[in-house]
Amino acid sequence: MHNIKAVLAESASTLASISGSALLDAEILLCKVLQKERSYLRAWPDKVLESDQLKQFRALVEERRKGTPIAYLTGHREFWSRDFHVTPDVLIPRPDTELLIELGLKLIPTDEPAKLIDLGTGSGIIAITLAAERPHAQVIATDCSPAALEIAKHNARHHHITNIRFYQSNWFDNVPDTQFDLVISNPPYIAADDSHLQDGDVRFEPPTALVAAQQGLGDIQIIADNARGRLKAQGHLLIEHGYNQQHQVQAIFENLGYDKIQIFQDLSEQPRATYGQWNQ
Numbered sequence: 001m002h003n004i005k006a007v008l009a010e011s012a013s014t015l016a017s018i019s020g021s022a023l024l025d026a027e028i029l030l031c032k033v034l035q036k037e038r039s040y041l042r043a044w045p046d047k048v049l050e051s052d053q054l055k056q057f058r059a060l061v062e063e064r065r066k067g068t069p070i071a072y073l074t075g076h077r078e079f080w081s082r083d084f085h086v087t088p089d090v091l092i093p094r095p096d097t098e099l100l101i102e103l104g105l106k107l108i109p110t111d112e113p114a115k116l117i118d119l120g121t122g123s124g125i126i127a128i129t130l131a132a133e134r135p136h137a138q139v140i141a142t143d144c145s146p147a148a149l150e151i152a153k154h155n156a157r158h159h160h161i162t163n164i165r166f167y168q169s170n171w172f173d174n175v176p177d178t179q180f181d182l183v184i185s186n187p188p189y190i191a192a193d194d195s196h197l198q199d200g201d202v203r204f205e206p207p208t209a210l211v212a213a214q215q216g217l218g219d220i221q222i223i224a225d226n227a228r229g230r231l232k233a234q235g236h237l238l239i240e241h242g243y244n245q246q247h248q249v250q251a252i253f254e255n256l257g258y259d260k261i262q263i264f265q266d267l268s269e270q271p272r273a274t275y276g277q278w279n280q
Helices: 004-015 022-034 038-043 051-065 070-074 095-107 125-133 146-158 200-204 218-227 246-255
Strands: 076-079 082-085 114-119 137-143 164-168 180-185 231-240 259-265 271-278
Touching: 004 022, 004 051, 022 038, 022 051, 022 070, 051 070, 070 076, 082 125, 082 146, 095 125, 095 180, 095 231, 095 259, 095 271, 114 125, 125 137, 125 146, 125 164, 137 146, 146 164, 180 218, 218 231, 218 246, 246 259, 246 271
Parallel strands: 114 137, 114 180, 137 164, 180 231
Antiparallel strands: 076 082, 231 271, 259 271
16 A cells, blocks of 8 residues: 555665665655645555655655755755755755854844855855845855856745845856955865765766865865955955865965954864955
């Protein structure tokens, strides 16, 4: 019998070899098919699936078995307590990046105007979250990918964010001449030969959003260099990077003349973001 309890057990067994959260994965996929919350699965374990529901669910489970990330199968991922639409055109939001939000909010006045730019916005999680939390700020979000920008614009509309503008731009190239209080970015920072590119969800994410030249430091160098001409006096630069890149990123900031350089750790206590202030 193909009731909820049975198909979840069957699918959890199928996914056990590729996922450390096989039952949760199965529940999330079944909720997508049924268009119900997970509480529904607990309340109605004996409810029999219709044939088309079963077919759709098994197709999703098979995609997951092949490694396709849950976020791409459902089209959604939560970030900073908001739901964001995601597709294979953008990176999947990760909890580590919430560190940038936490730090960015401390740098932006709550009730005063401020100008900030999110470079390489992807799905828009950083720019949209900061714009929502700081409605007096003027936010610019850029990405070189037209497809990514469409996702970001969709997410901004979904969350009714109006204090944000989007530009298709390779970093600052097509951005109007503006001086910013904060330049923030989660840029590509993985080296092309990094073995992690063959693991897990990363295999399915857009390489242009992951890989950077110079052993992963090329885009960070470009952003930090060009930000100097776009920051106000005492403006802030905040960049996410790899857990083992803190010394190289610190050196980049120092060589370019940034002050008050600090490195911050993520939830796993790994060095994940570097801050610098522009005072020249």
